[in-house]
Amino acid sequence: MNISQTIYQDIASQIKEGQWSPGERLATEHDLSATYATSRSTVHKALDRLSQDGYIQKVQGKGSIVLDVHRLDVPMSGLVSFKELVSSLPPSQRPVTRVHELTLIEPPAWLMEKLACGAEELVWKLVRTRTFDNEAVILDTDFIRQSFVPTLTKSIAEDSVFAYFEQQLGLSIAFSQREMVAEETTAEDESFLDMHGASHLVVVRSTVYVKDAVPLQYTESRHRLDRFRFVDFARRTNG
Amino acid sequence: MNISQTIYQDIASQIKEGQWSPGERLATEHDLSATYATSRSTVHKALDRLSQDGYIQKVQGKGSIVLDVHRLDVPMSGLVSFKELVSSLPPSQRPVTRVHELTLIEPPAWLMEKLACGAEELVWKLVRTRTFDNEAVILDTDFIRQSFVPTLTKSIAEDSVFAYFEQQLGLSIAFSQREMVAEETTAEDESFLDMHGASHLVVVRSTVYVKDAVPLQYTESRHRLDRFRFVDFARRTNG
DNA sequence: CAGTGGTCTAGACCACAAA
DNA sequence: TTGTGGTCTAGACCACTGC
Numbered sequence: 001m002n003i004s005q006t007i008y009q010d011i012a013s014q015i016k017e018g019q020w021s022p023g024e025r026l027a028t029e030h031d032l033s034a035t036y037a038t039s040r041s042t043v044h045k046a047l048d049r050l051s052q053d054g055y056i057q058k059v060q061g062k063g064s065i066v067l068d069v070h071r072l073d074v075p076m077s078g079l080v081s082f083k084e085l086v087s088s089l090p091p092s093q094r095p096v097t098r099v100h101e102l103t104l105i106e107p108p109a110w111l112m113e114k115l116a117c118g119a120e121e122l123v124w125k126l127v128r129t130r131t132f133d134n135e136a137v138i139l140d141t142d143f144i145r146q147s148f149v150p151t152l153t154k155s156i157a158e159d160s161v162f163a164y165f166e167q168q169l170g171l172s173i174a175f176s177q178r179e180m181v182a183e184e185t186t187a188e189d190e191s192f193l194d195m196h197g198a199s200h201l202v203v204v205r206s207t208v209y210v211k212d213a214v215p216l217q218y219t220e221s222r223h224r225l226d227r228f229r230f231v232d233f234a235r236r237t238n239g
Numbered sequence: 240m241n242i243s244q245t246i247y248q249d250i251a252s253q254i255k256e257g258q259w260s261p262g263e264r265l266a267t268e269h270d271l272s273a274t275y276a277t278s279r280s281t282v283h284k285a286l287d288r289l290s291q292d293g294y295i296q297k298v299q300g301k302g303s304i305v306l307d308v309h310r311l312d313v314p315m316s317g318l319v320s321f322k323e324l325v326s327s328l329p330p331s332q333r334p335v336t337r338v339h340e341l342t343l344i345e346p347p348a349w350l351m352e353k354l355a356c357g358a359e360e361l362v363w364k365l366v367r368t369r370t371f372d373n374e375a376v377i378l379d380t381d382f383i384r385q386s387f388v389p390t391l392t393k394s395i396a397e398d399s400v401f402a403y404f405e406q407q408l409g410l411s412i413a414f415s416q417r418e419m420v421a422e423e424t425t426a427e428d429e430s431f432l433d434m435h436g437a438s439h440l441v442v443v444r445s446t447v448y449v450k451d452a453v454p455l456q457y458t459e460s461r462h463r464l465d466r467f468r469f470v471d472f473a474r475r476t477n478g
Numbered sequence: 479c480a481g482t483g484g485t486c487t488a489g490a491c492c493a494c495a496a497a
Numbered sequence: 498t499t500g501t502g503g504t505c506t507a508g509a510c511c512a513c514t515g516c
Contacts, residue, residue: 267482269481286483303483
């Protein structure tokens with residue numbers, strides 16, 4: 001763990017645990033560099049990230065002000081896997097994941113373009129529903145390149161494919177591009193989800209990349225409108 | 240303008256203009272520091288931001304790889320005002336903004352909480368619709384603290400309130416918190432928007448803060464489903 | 479092995495806030 | 498005026514890539 005990361009984690013958890021009240025000022029960068037026996041640049045970098053992530057607000061000439069962080073809602077911004085997201089919920093509210101299809105397919109043309117792969121390369125097709133309160137409300141379809149993920153099982157798919165990628169396969173995710181739109185309900189939505197006659201749902205389409213900007217996975221996640229929620233934090237950057 | 244910002248802008252515009260193909264490698268940080276007659280740290284910071292914003296992917300031991308940036312869609316991520324967002328569209332597709340209400344009100348309790356203001360402080364209520372292709376599809380309601388914005392006129396509201404805040408009042412926005420959900424159509428939506436009987440819309444609620452984490456404005460933006468679109472880029476952070 | 483980015487240092491000067 | 502964060506420097510060592 002970096003010095004910078006350590007400082008970030010320390011202060012972030014202090015703020016999350018309520019050791020700082022909103023409006024209070026953190027120790028100065030100068031003092032923190034002494035506390036952690038490091039240079040001010042290193043402290044500066046840590047506080048920069050805290051500011052980017054909404055924990056503090058830095059004010060030149062004044063100091064670093066602790067913000068109100070009851071944004072424990074759904075931190076869907078950033079790269080958070082479904083499993084991580086779910087583990088922040090109380091057990092009674094956790095969803096059930098059901099695997100409906102797990103097959104190797106030959107990618108159609110549109111998918112070959114999304115995944116930048118050839119026709120000879122097989123792709124895992126994974127269809128899952130997420131059930132909350134006995135109602136299936138999210139339909140996820142993943143397409144994963146077999147050249148990166150040779151084997152995939154139902155039990156992995158019921159748990160977390162990302163955890164499997166990172167911990168078992170050593171595949172580390174570099175970044176993702178995501179798009180959200182609302183679309184009309186299809187027959188497939190009707191058959192997998194408890195739609196109660198709703199005419200639309202929110203569709204999140206994303207491509208996940210490993211390093212070197214190589215596409216690993218393309219996912220379409222269809223959410224029933226009343227179960228959709230997205231929270232975001234945007235800062236005005238200095239540099 | 241910073242050295243770091245200059246480097247960022249230079250390379251970002253080169254990539255946007257297509258001077259680099261996806262997959263190409265930028266000059267090394269060492270070479271760039273010579274080119275811009277600066278230190279490697281400064282170049283490093285600039286490339287870090289390019290990587291955060293999805294222009295490049297940095298790979299240790301290898302270099303900085305240019306990514307595919309046809310994410311010219313709607314860069315709603317980050318702090319982009321409606322006016323900035325619109326100016327990226329061709330004139331034929333630009334919306335018409337109509338001001339329906341511009342009044343000073345006494346804030347109700349829920350709003351006093353959102354804006355952290357007292358009952359004696361008046362608040363501007365601004366109701367606007369955005370019309371695309373002769374259809375009103377977005378209904379925006381803004382609540383703005385009069386203590387920060389003493390005067391507000393219809394012509395400013397038809398243009399851009401953010402530009403007015405920053406350029407005329409010297410109020411600089413520090414950050415914003417935003418939430419998106421889908422909700423049922425109300426009678427007010429029906430009266431202001433061309434809903435064509437749609438039962439739901441996407442509601443984006445946001446609070447905009449100036450420095451010191453002081454709330455300036457609370458906004459509710461209601462989008463007809465078929466006109467809603469959100470694009471996002473998430474990187475896996477290193478530090 | 480050489481070359482790359484990742485991190486860190488010890489110090490400098492500047493812009494801004496508060497007294 | 499003092500103290501804060503913002504930026505930058507010149508250099509160092511490390512981790513990783515690719516030959």
